[in-house]
Amino acid sequence: MFLDLSQFREPRTHVERTYVPDGGGVVHGLTPQGEREAFRVMGPVRLSFDLLKDGTHYRLAGTVATRLSLDCSRCLEPLDFPVDGVFDLLYVPHTENVAAAEEVEVEEDDLGTAYYRDERIDLGQLMREQFYLAIPMKPLCRESCRGLCPQCGTNLNTGTCACTNSWTDPRLEGLRALAGRRGGEA
Ligand SMILES: [Zn+2]
Ligand SMILES: [Zn+2]
Structure with a gap:
């Protein structure tokens, strides 16, 4: 070539x-x-x-x-x-x-x-x-792509799984704990 x-x-x-x-x-x-x-x-x-x-x-x-x-x-x-x-x-x-x-x-x-x-x-x-x-840094099949369930790997565009509702972002959990502590001090 x-x-x-x-x-x-x-x-x-x-x-x-x-x-x-x-x-x-x-x-x-x-x-x-x-x-x-x-x-x-x-x-x-x-x-x-x-x-x-x-x-x-x-x-x-x-x-x-x-x-x-x-x-x-x-x-x-x-x-x-x-x-x-x-x-x-x-x-x-x-x-x-x-x-x-x-x-x-x-x-x-x-x-x-x-x-x-x-x-x-x-x-x-x-x-x-x-x-x-x-090519884009993060290609998307569509803007609204729902991705994979981070726990079980189900493609959320085409299916649902039991764990979606109970799963919470650990980073959010951390923030929530922090907010709670701050609230307690005030
Ligand atoms: Zn996609
Ligand atoms: Zn799942």
């Missing part, structure tokens, strides 16, 4: 790529080995961008679109999450990294700066980063 930069000689080239996930929702080359993602890829990943070459600097400006599946942060059920991301990234050679870091920061203030090495750009990493930028 690398973009070989040696094939680009023109100042501007349009690039289109499509990556199809396997049955497990994994796009090969997108996830570093041994890592677990917070998402599964449910449809083809469509990458479309202009590649602008300026010496050893490459600017990639375009879109990435796909359909992800995330786990609801309350009830853990899967939910569909479409991604339609826009990116504008400047890739500089990794060797310039240290020396030019400050310069790049000032010059390219509103552009994301990334690094490439061995004359190739890791498109898997690019897409993965765009996915993580797009």
Whole structure:
């Protein structure tokens, strides 16, 4: 999933790529080995961008679109999450990294700066980063998701359990005890 930069000689080239996930929702080359993602890829990943070459600097400006599946942060059920991301990234050679870091920061203030090495750009990493930028910290299957019973694990969107009514938040219990003590002193 690398973009070989040696094939680009023109100042501007349009690039289109499509990556199809396997049955497990994994796009090969997108996830570093041994890592677990917070998402599964449910449809083809469509990458479309202009590649602008300026010496050893490459600017990639375009879109990435796909359909992800995330786990609801309350009830853990899967939910569909479409991604339609826009990116504008400047890739500089990794060797310039240290020396030019400050310069790049000032010059390219509103552009994301990334690094490439061995004359190739890791498109898997690019897409993965765009996915993580797009997905919410706490995904919800719906705003009103009631989550799981903290005691027995019943999904409270689809069922009820006996323990829901008797369960009280231990933090609230602590506050109540504190309030009671304060009341006694007054
Ligand atoms: Zn939920
Ligand atoms: Zn319960």
